[in-house]
Amino acid sequence: xxxxxxxxxxxxxxxxxxxxxxxxxxxxxxxxxxxxxxxxxxxxxxxxxxxxxxxxxxxxxxxxxxxxxxxxxxxxxxxxxxxxxxxxxxxxxxxxxxxxxxxxxxxxxxxxxxxxxxxxxxxxxxxxxxxxxxxxxxxxxxxxxxxxxxxxxxxxxxxxxxxxxxxxxxxxxxxxxxxxxxxxxxxxxxxxxxxxxxxxxxxxxxxxxxxxxxxxxxxxxxxxxxxxxxxxxxxxxxxxxxxxxxxxxxxxxxxxxxxxxxxxxxxxxxxxxxxxxxxxxxxxxxxxxxxxxxxxxxxxxxxxxxxxxxxxxxxxxxxxxxxxxxxxxxxx
Numbered sequence: 240x241x242x243x244x245x246x247x248x249x250x251x252x253x254x255x256x257x258x259x260x261x262x263x264x265x266x267x268x269x270x271x272x273x274x275x276x277x278x279x280x281x282x283x284x285x286x287x288x289x290x291x292x293x294x295x296x297x298x299x300x301x302x303x304x305x306x307x308x309x310x311x312x313x314x315x316x317x318x319x320x321x322x323x324x325x326x327x328x329x330x331x332x333x334x335x336x337x338x339x340x341x342x343x344x345x346x347x348x349x350x351x352x353x354x355x356x357x358x359x360x361x362x363x364x365x366x367x368x369x370x371x372x373x374x375x376x377x378x379x380x381x382x383x384x385x386x387x388x389x390x391x392x393x394x395x396x397x398x399x400x401x402x403x404x405x406x407x408x409x410x411x412x413x414x415x416x417x418x419x420x421x422x423x424x425x426x427x428x429x430x431x432x433x434x435x436x437x438x439x440x441x442x443x444x445x446x447x448x449x450x451x452x453x454x455x456x457x458x459x460x461x462x463x464x465x466x467x468x469x470x471x472x473x474x475x476x477x478x479x480x481x482x483x484x485x486x487x488x489x490x491x492x493x494x495x496x497x498x499x500x501x502x503x504x505x506x507x508x509x510x511x512x513x514x515x516x517x518x519x520x521x522x523x524x525x526x527x528x529x530x531x532x533x534x535x536x537x538x539x540x541x542x543x544x545x546x547x548x549x550x551x552x553x554x555x556x557x558x559x560x561x562x563x564x565x566x567x568x569x570x571x
Contacts, residue, residue, distance in 0.1 A: 255561030270537030279329030391426030488524025
């Protein structure tokens with residue numbers, strides 16, 4: 240399997256956290272490790288962002304959360320052989336030929352990174368009575384074409400009528416993680432470009448008029464993957480990001496949201512790095528926002544109003560810190 244976007248981003252984040260104090264790295268690593276379940280996977284939140292209880296979620300291993308947990312531990316340089324081996328054993332159990340695109344990308348990423356980091360073979364081996372062969376994986380990848388829509392993009396599910404910018408990005412990542420490219424890339428690029436709006440950013444689904452920070456990040460990453468970045472795009476997206484920067488240093492999900500969050504701030508900064516443009520929000524303020532969502536005992540919150548750290552938002556918080564670190568290195 241090849242590396243590509245996710246592994247390259249992970250390497251960047253690891254470099255950005257290289258000067259992170261060891262004790263702080265271990266503190267966040269301990270928080271992440273506390274979410275590893277008995278079966279070797281990782282659990283998520285016990286409470287949704289809107290405060291709704293999720294009683295079973297934290298105790299249930301989930302590919303989505305497992306990928307964020309391992310990504311964070313790798314970036315921190317804190318992935319231990321014990322944690323990796325348990326995660327690798329669980330990965331065989333977590334396989335299904337009908338994984339949705341989010342879980343498929345998570346499974347593929349985990350398979351690749353565990354091999355890179357620890358030499359753990361997770362494909363073509365027997366794990367918990369589940370044999371996952373390369374042929375099984377490729378069949379699941381090619382089944383993504385069932386989600387392809389006439390506009391060239393990929394829908395979220397079989398029931399989805401409209402293509403999704405984010406899920407189109409995930410589909411491209413899935414292909415890339417097995418060393419392939421989606422069929423008819425030109426159609427995919429035309430689809431992505433059709434999602435740009437007058438504010439300079441990109442929308443998630445066709446009927447939307449107001450761009451979002453996260454679909455813009457997905458669109459820019461897709462365009463970068465296939466060599467479609469232009470000076471006009473850089474200028475347009477820089478203008479959009481200026482509109483969604485918050486006064487406290489973070490970034491908003493869109494221009495009508497009143498508060499910044501860790502996900503939008505991380506994806507905005509990744510977009511700036513992808514396009515090689517300066518962050519419209521000064522780095523000093525970005526750092527202040529990052530510290531405002533950091534939990535002293537370990538982990539990061541989604542935003543200032545959040546009450547519970549989880550492994551997903553801990554990845555975003557660490558990612559923000561890493562990108563600040565990369566910027567500081569570039570400026571020195």
